[in-house]
Amino acid sequence: MTKDPHIMHIPMNDLKREYALLQNEIDDGLSDVLRSGRYIGGDMVEGFEKSWADYLRAPYVISCANGTDALLIALMALSLEPGDEVIMPSYGYIAAAESAVLLGLKPVLVDVGVDYNIDVSLIEDAITDRTKVILPIHLFGLCADMQTIMAIAKKHQLYVIEDAAQASGGVVTIDGKPRKAGTVGTIGCFSHFPTKNLGCFGDGGSICCSDDDLVAKMKRIKRHGQTTKYIHEELGINSRLDAIQAAILKVKLVYLDQHNDRRRKVAKIYTDTINNEKLKVPDFIEDHTYHQYAIRVSVKERSAVKDLLQQNGIATTTYYPKAISDQEAMSDKAIVHSDTRSKELALSNLCLPMSPTMTDEEITYICDVINDKL
Numbered sequence: 001m002t003k004d005p006h007i008m009h010i011p012m013n014d015l016k017r018e019y020a021l022l023q024n025e026i027d028d029g030l031s032d033v034l035r036s037g038r039y040i041g042g043d044m045v046e047g048f049e050k051s052w053a054d055y056l057r058a059p060y061v062i063s064c065a066n067g068t069d070a071l072l073i074a075l076m077a078l079s080l081e082p083g084d085e086v087i088m089p090s091y092g093y094i095a096a097a098e099s100a101v102l103l104g105l106k107p108v109l110v111d112v113g114v115d116y117n118i119d120v121s122l123i124e125d126a127i128t129d130r131t132k133v134i135l136p137i138h139l140f141g142l143c144a145d146m147q148t149i150m151a152i153a154k155k156h157q158l159y160v161i162e163d164a165a166q167a168s169g170g171v172v173t174i175d176g177k178p179r180k181a182g183t184v185g186t187i188g189c190f191s192h193f194p195t196k197n198l199g200c201f202g203d204g205g206s207i208c209c210s211d212d213d214l215v216a217k218m219k220r221i222k223r224h225g226q227t228t229k230y231i232h233e234e235l236g237i238n239s240r241l242d243a244i245q246a247a248i249l250k251v252k253l254v255y256l257d258q259h260n261d262r263r264r265k266v267a268k269i270y271t272d273t274i275n276n277e278k279l280k281v282p283d284f285i286e287d288h289t290y291h292q293y294a295i296r297v298s299v300k301e302r303s304a305v306k307d308l309l310q311q312n313g314i315a316t317t318t319y320y321p322k323a324i325s326d327q328e329a330m331s332d333k334a335i336v337h338s339d340t341r342s343k344e345l346a347l348s349n350l351c352l353p354m355s356p357t358m359t360d361e362e363i364t365y366i367c368d369v370i371n372d373k374l
């Protein structure tokens, strides 16, 4: 079959293009690691932790194997009891709820707002005497309302774990001052999965925390609970960021702000240009890092819209097709406080291509197809 020359082929994100952009620096970093013979831990991993902590303006970053481990380690560090409750949104990626269940904790699923983040007006109603943690997910790169969440946490003496997996480089205003996503709560968790805003070329994760005791505990937990070599006073897991991934992240961190700016530019063009009554584009938000750009389409139209975009070479993805409360894995494991909007979003969400390497021509093409062909 010959390709229609009028059709551009645009994936959700183009990792090969991102690599090509930074190839020389990344190759140099990789070669340093390969020649060093130090593939686990060592200067490269410590160097990335230090650079990421400096960027976040945080005292410590602990690297780990992936974003799910980051959440697991954070929850393990808080010395919670089985049955303790963790309030989190009923829409988003399942990793937080799954980690809580695996530790014998109860996720309490609270509905989200139209911005896909936990609806803070519902949180206090979900608090019981078993509640120990509020765990917002900064979905699609937009921080949850951390000012309100921190005030509720303070009032009820709760920990806050930020799932900042999708929000690397995001900013949230607290008491009038800008703070980086993941640095406001008791512990912040990041994923460096390749497609994330700060992604490596495999799995990777990190944890940000400013409490010395918790940091020491999480460092032990990620090394099998080891205090000194081969001495294990508590149970832990094995969760390491490879030196090779650290080398890539060190290079990509330098470009994080620039890449997030480009994501915002792409989002602004989408929001300003797309005009089609079959779908609803989100308002443009300056502090958003646009890990994803999510539009909403009516349930009836979604699959036709997706197909037509596909026929025109434009990839789309639904993040996520089910509310967390509707996932079979969660049945009987979570307490569902509220999930009406979560269910609605699961049926209407459609994400458009989003990456820092998209060209203006590609963005214009997508807007034209949506405006003229749908």
Ligand SMILES: Cc1ncc(COP(=O)(O)O)c(C=O)c1O
Residues within 6 Å of the ligand: 066, 067, 068, 069, 092, 093, 095, 096, 137, 163, 165, 166, 191, 192, 193, 203, 204, 205
């Ligand atoms: C919101 C959120 N939390 C946690 C994770 C888990 O991260 P990882 O895939 O690195 O384990 C992801 C990754 O997809 C995520 O999007």
